[in-house]
Amino acid sequence: MTTIDDPRPAAAPAANAGTLVPTLGGQYYCDPAIFEAEQDRIFEQMWFCAARGADLASPGAFRKVQVGRESVLVVRGRDGALNAFLNVCRHRGAMLCTEDAGTVNRHLRCPYHAWTYDLDGKLKAAPNLGSLTDANGARISRTEYGLVPVALREWLGYAWVCLADEPPSFETDVVGTVSARLGDADAVENYGVGGLSVGRRVVYDVKANWKLIIENFMECYHCATIHPELTEVLPEFADGLAAQYFVGHGALFGEQVQGFTIDGSAGVDPIPGVSADQDRRYYAITVRPNVFVSLVPDHVIFHRMYPMAADRTIVECDWLYVPDVVERGMDLDRSVELFHRVNVQDFDACERTQPAMSSRAYRAGGVLVPSEHHIGDFHDWVADKVRG
Numbered sequence: 001m002t003t004i005d006d007p008r009p010a011a012a013p014a015a016n017a018g019t020l021v022p023t024l025g026g027q028y029y030c031d032p033a034i035f036e037a038e039q040d041r042i043f044e045q046m047w048f049c050a051a052r053g054a055d056l057a058s059p060g061a062f063r064k065v066q067v068g069r070e071s072v073l074v075v076r077g078r079d080g081a082l083n084a085f086l087n088v089c090r091h092r093g094a095m096l097c098t099e100d101a102g103t104v105n106r107h108l109r110c111p112y113h114a115w116t117y118d119l120d121g122k123l124k125a126a127p128n129l130g131s132l133t134d135a136n137g138a139r140i141s142r143t144e145y146g147l148v149p150v151a152l153r154e155w156l157g158y159a160w161v162c163l164a165d166e167p168p169s170f171e172t173d174v175v176g177t178v179s180a181r182l183g184d185a186d187a188v189e190n191y192g193v194g195g196l197s198v199g200r201r202v203v204y205d206v207k208a209n210w211k212l213i214i215e216n217f218m219e220c221y222h223c224a225t226i227h228p229e230l231t232e233v234l235p236e237f238a239d240g241l242a243a244q245y246f247v248g249h250g251a252l253f254g255e256q257v258q259g260f261t262i263d264g265s266a267g268v269d270p271i272p273g274v275s276a277d278q279d280r281r282y283y284a285i286t287v288r289p290n291v292f293v294s295l296v297p298d299h300v301i302f303h304r305m306y307p308m309a310a311d312r313t314i315v316e317c318d319w320l321y322v323p324d325v326v327e328r329g330m331d332l333d334r335s336v337e338l339f340h341r342v343n344v345q346d347f348d349a350c351e352r353t354q355p356a357m358s359s360r361a362y363r364a365g366g367v368l369v370p371s372e373h374h375i376g377d378f379h380d381w382v383a384d385k386v387r388g
């Protein structure tokens with residue numbers, strides 16, 4: 001059990017309009033012991049968005065993902081449903097799949113001694129299996145010696161997995177978070193995210209702690225400084241003081257802006273269900289611990305973070321469009337370029353910050369200005385989880 005000191009003042013003064021409030025101390029962003037506590041108490045306990053279901057189209061298609069300290073396989077079964085398992089052979093523990101993704105031919109076969117599992121995880125075959133017994137002399141149970149299952153839910157077209165023995169409520173923690181941010185349970189349904197197609201995917205290997213990426217996404221104090229293209233499209237983001245509204249309320253496109261594109265030109269075909277009050281607006285939602293959803297009238301930008309180490313996070317970003325737009329080969333470059341550039345600008349800022357986390361100058365942390373005060377709730381949440 002790790003003992004973690006919180007260098008913030010025990011009783012932080014109540015924040016008012018002009019108050020600076022303390023952040024987490026630098027150790028939270030670079031100490032491997034804290035990262036391990038986060039893996040244990042956050043990533044291995046909560047619902048974690050693992051993979052796009054459509055990437056696993058046919059039976060046997062799999063994706064290997066890192067969830068906390070575990071390697072997890074998400075696999076399309078023969079019945080068409082997705083399953084998830086720990087990527088560990090029940091014989092002597094060899095990793096079943098070492099590739100990040102692929103398709104197996106009917107079974108998952110361990111390359112070490114050839115124990116073979118059905119796509120539903122049951123042990124199907126092993127050399128001399130018929131003549132083997134367990135310690136009590138009973139025949140080997142194909143379920144008991146099957147792969148260890150992991151809870152899985154599909155929502156918005158993604159497979160979300162949870163390693164907890166008793167997973168928390170998906171409806172409350174995931175669906176409820178999105179509904180609360182949008183102020184309406186049906187608002188996200190209008191975008192039909194599950195039925196959209198991936199028009200583009202970019203994977204970023206970011207040399208920064210996962211929390212720096214979340215904190216950056218939660219505030220727009222930086223927008224005027226580093227996002228010239230974004231603030232052209234969303235002029236209110238140029239106002240650092242108004243920018244606390246970045247999350248949730250739906251930022252209005254500029255008057256001359258025709259679409260959410262790099263040059264403000266018109267986008268592609270709009271998503272049919274988007275309502276009049278969602279038109280010409282940008283919504284951003286953070287779903288702890290590893291997802292950002294950004295909604296605009298003609299596409300959805302879906303970020304998944306995979307924390308790999310205290311100072312490294314892989315971010316996979318999907319640009320999702322109406323399927324017909326992708327199938328017809330419409331030009332997506334102008335809309336992809338806008339948020340790709342935002343991503344690069346944001347991740348550069350996070351990488352610029354990461355090395356300073358171990359500096360003595362940041363041992364007691366930094367400060368949050370008023371438009372960033374809501375990040376304090378995230379810090380309190382992390383600190384509570386880490387201290388256990």
Ligand code: FES
Nearest residue numbers: 089091092110113
């Ligand atoms: S470790 Fe997998 S078959 Fe032996």
Ligand SMILES: [Fe+2]
Nearest residue numbers: 216223227346
């Ligand atoms: Fe940003």
